[in-house]
Amino acid sequence: MAPVPSKLPVRPGFNRKRRSKSSRAGLVFPVSRFRRALKAKTTSRQRVGELASVYAASVMEYLTAEVLDICGQTAKQLHQKRLTPRHVRMTINGDLDFDEVRSPRPRPSLLPPTSA
Numbered sequence: 001m002a003p004v005p006s007k008l009p010v011r012p013g014f015n016r017k018r019r020s021k022s023s024r025a026g027l028v029f030p031v032s033r034f035r036r037a038l039k040a041k042t043t044s045r046q047r048v049g050e051l052a053s054v055y056a057a058s059v060m061e062y063l064t065a066e067v068l069d070i071c072g073q074t075a076k077q078l079h080q081k082r083l084t085p086r087h088v089r090m091t092i093n094g095d096l097d098f099d100e101v102r103s104p105r106p107r108p109s110l111l112p113p114t115s116a
Helices: 021-025 031-041 050-077 085-094 096-102
Strands: none
Touching (some): 021 050, 031 050
């Protein structure tokens, strides 16, 4: 006797594999971990938007890729094959854009006008 096919409706998306938020966004950095950290830093009455964690993860991934790219160039100039903390320090200290990001003082264009 042949099995009778089931008449139960199949839920849409039931046979799909689970995908992480990182893979949906096309990122390597963990989006869900950024979301958890953002939610932990806010008070109980504030909300965290769905795309805030994606944006934060993408910015961090971009900055990391830039630093590693320039570190690789620095190591190549020094005829070395491995990246060391020294290369990272030389990269960040030598690049004006990264120096501006890591400086504790705000840029003059962002300061409020002073009346003299």
